Amino acid sequence: AAKKAHKNTLRFYQAELGRETQHRLTLESDLRQALALGQFALHYQPIIALDSGQVVGLEALIRWDHPERGLVSPEEFIALSEENGLIVPIGEWVLATALEDLATLRRMEGMAGLHMAVNISSRQLLEEDFMGMVERELRASGLPGSALQLELTERLFLEEYIHTRRLLADLASRGVNLVIDDFGTGYSALSYLRRLNVHALKVDREFVRDIDRDEDDALLTRAIVSLAHDLQIQVVAEGVEEKQQLDYLKALGCEMAQGYLLARPMPLADLRVYLESRDDHVQLG
Numbered sequence: 001a002a003k004k005a006h007k008n009t010l011r012f013y014q015a016e017l018g019r020e021t022q023h024r025l026t027l028e029s030d031l032r033q034a035l036a037l038g039q040f041a042l043h044y045q046p047i048i049a050l051d052s053g054q055v056v057g058l059e060a061l062i063r064w065d066h067p068e069r070g071l072v073s074p075e076e077f078i079a080l081s082e083e084n085g086l087i088v089p090i091g092e093w094v095l096a097t098a099l100e101d102l103a104t105l106r107r108m109e110g111m112a113g114l115h116m117a118v119n120i121s122s123r124q125l126l127e128e129d130f131m132g133m134v135e136r137e138l139r140a141s142g143l144p145g146s147a148l149q150l151e152l153t154e155r156l157f158l159e160e161y162i163h164t165r166r167l168l169a170d171l172a173s174r175g176v177n178l179v180i181d182d183f184g185t186g187y188s189a190l191s192y193l194r195r196l197n198v199h200a201l202k203v204d205r206e207f208v209r210d211i212d213r214d215e216d217d218a219l220l221t222r223a224i225v226s227l228a229h230d231l232q233i234q235v236v237a238e239g240v241e242e243k244q245q246l247d248y249l250k251a252l253g254c255e256m257a258q259g260y261l262l263a264r265p266m267p268l269a270d271l272r273v274y275l276e277s278r279d280d281h282v283q284l285g
């Protein structure tokens with residue numbers, strides 16, 4: 001009987017594994033077609049300067065509008081697209097679209113200085129032509145390099161340091177600003193902060209969540225802000241959902257913030273309405 005039960009368990013796991021593999025394969029083949037079928041969209045989340053309360057930039061966040069599943073979050077397909085290399089063409093589409101939309105938005109009244117932050121996977125930086133691709137897309141949009149910020153994660157600086165160092169220096173010399181995303185979530189090899197021209201750090205949402213309740217999170221965030229400022233690097237707090245968090249971050253001297261409290265990521269059309277209807281300066285008080 002025990003043997004039989006064991007067999008059944010095994011069969012169950014095999015079926016389960018089969019289903020998972022199947023799911024993954026379906027997702028992968030759907031993903032392969034998504035670009036050609038125009039199923040990707042970008043949502044833009046405003047980045048707010050804490051002193052003035054003004055919108056100073058936007059972060060482009062990809063969405064996959066799947067015909068059966070609806071909007072699929074990048075958490076579900078970015079890792080897969082990094083593994084199979086699809087992130088390269090997808091990432092190029094993201095950059096082209098985000099810059100084109102930024103050029104449109106910059107023509108709105110008072111929006112000429114807006115920047116666009118674009119998330120970049122390390123897989124993209126490994127491409128021989130990455131710099132050429134960025135150059136091409138900047139030229140196509142007519143925007144200066146300083147309109148663009150590339151968000152990279154810390155991990156990159158341990159794994160690919162030698163290869164990427166030169167590339168990042170080239171980007172910086174083109175005026176493109178580098179931002180370290182999800183700062184503090186692991187890996188920290190702090191020396192790169194000094195050697196590279198890092199413009200800003202994004203304090204991860206994980207620290208921000210309990211910043212006004214958890215002593216350790218508060219302490220770490222304070223340390224990150226002071227380290228950044230000593231190195232003349234700006235700090236952006238992400239995932240700000242509550243007024244108390246915002247007040248705390250302001251008191252710490254964070255320059256910028258993003259989060260549902262301030263504004264959610266939204267499609268271009270909604271963003272235009274948001275920017276037009278916003279009476280800047282007053283809201284954050």
Ligand code: C2E
Binds near residue numbers: 119182265
């Ligand atoms: P990220 O770059 O750290 O982006 C911040 C994430 O936090 C976004 O999730 C955003 O929607 C979410 N967020 C913003 N404010 C709040 C808040 O107040 N509360 C909470 N709970 N969440 C908030 P999203 O859009 O699901 O993106 C997840 C991750 O996927 C991004 O993390 C980024 O690593 C990656 N990603 C998104 N778009 C792209 C892309 O175009 N290319 C690449 N390579 N990665 C991307």
Ligand code: MG
Binds near residue numbers: 151
């Ligand atoms: Mg980001």
Ligand code: MG
Binds near residue numbers: 181182202204238
């Ligand atoms: Mg982040």
Ligand code: MG
Binds near residue numbers: 182
């Ligand atoms: Mg993240």
